[in-house]
Amino acid sequence: MEALLAHSFDYLSSYDPGKIRKGLRQVEGLLAQICLSKSKLDRRRSMIVMSTSQSSPQPAAKALGDLKDDPAFREFFKLQEGFRWNVAMRLVTCLEHLLGKGSNGTNDLLIISTLDLIQGVLLLHPPSRTLFAREIYMNLLLDLLDPINCPAIQSSTLLTLVTALIDNPTNTRTFEELDGLLTVTSLFKLRATSREVKLKLVEFLYFYLMPETPTIPAAGSSAPNTAVLGLQRSPSKLAGAFTRSVNGASDSRGESVNRTTEEKQRLLGRYLSNVEDLVEDLKETSPFGGTVY
Structure with a gap:
């Protein structure tokens, strides 16, 4: 896996x-291999199906709870x-480089x-989310929400922003x-x-208004995300490197x-006038599932 990552990193740092x-x-192939990996029994069944049918069966995605038993996932997590x-x-880093190249069809697709x-x-x-505690990386996402960028980039950026803020x-x-x-709010x-x-912006605001429950720990505390996966590891060095300085500043x-x-x-409410309506709707509908009040 290290060799594959080394090759992909070399390509990602290129100007071509x-x-x-x-x-x-x-990188996509590596993540797909982890998420879509199947048991030996599934592989045997696939070979049987392929021998009796012209079309290949679609790989089934693994449930998150099953990943803890996947050697490829465990190795990937350890390397991260x-x-x-x-x-x-x-x-x-690649995103930062692409953002500096301006807007064109090819570059937009890469972004x-x-x-x-x-x-x-x-x-x-999840510990990699702590990268976005740094202003330089969070600013990248905010820059991609600039009105000059195409709607596809803006939509994808909002989803990435949600992923970066979850439990952090x-x-x-x-x-x-x-x-x-x-x-x-200005973009909205x-x-x-x-x-x-605009629909994704409203969804983001619903997400933002949710009450916060942290699950990414600072160094020296327990690691719920790894514990849930059954990895029983020490807290991520990557997470600790960022949460120590940021939490220290807050304290x-x-x-x-x-x-x-x-x-x-x-x-x-400083930027939007109908926030009360959003909050009431959030209480009544629970758009992300479960009861939050």
Whole structure:
């Protein structure tokens, strides 16, 4: 796996769009192999089906709870704990490079592919989300919400932003400090913003208003995400490297990391007039499932 990651990282750092695309496909192939890997019994069944049918069976996705028993996933997760093999870091660096090349059809497609892969990596390795506690990386996502970017990039960026903020109040504080709420609401108010993007913006605001429950730990604490997967590992070195400094800064100001829906409502109310309606709808419909009040 190290050899595959090394080759893909080399391609991702290239200035040639063709090589970048190849690097992205290699990362995509690795993630697909992990998420779609099947048991020996399934492989035997597939071979039987293939021998009796002209069409190949579609690979079945694994449930998250089954990944803990997958050797490929365990190896991937272990490699992500350090900077050398961390895929999220490389993809974010690639995204930064692509963003500096301006807007054109080929580059836009590469940006969208990179954002999609970042989403997948952050879901497979939650500690990597702590990268977005840093302003430089959070600013990349906010820059991609600029009105000059195409709707497809804006939509993919909003999904990536949600993935980066899930269970990470520290990241949300960075988002707020960088005027992320102003960026999101300004895009929503623009008449030129497409209907599809506006719908995703509303979904993002519903998500933002949810009360916060942190699950990504600082160094030295327990690691719920790894415990759920049965990995029984020490907290991620990558996560600890960022949460130590950010949490320390919050503590020095005497601020609480977590915020309630009411606190977020007041913040969002600075930029949007109908926040109360959003909160009431959130209470009544629970759009993300479960009861939050």
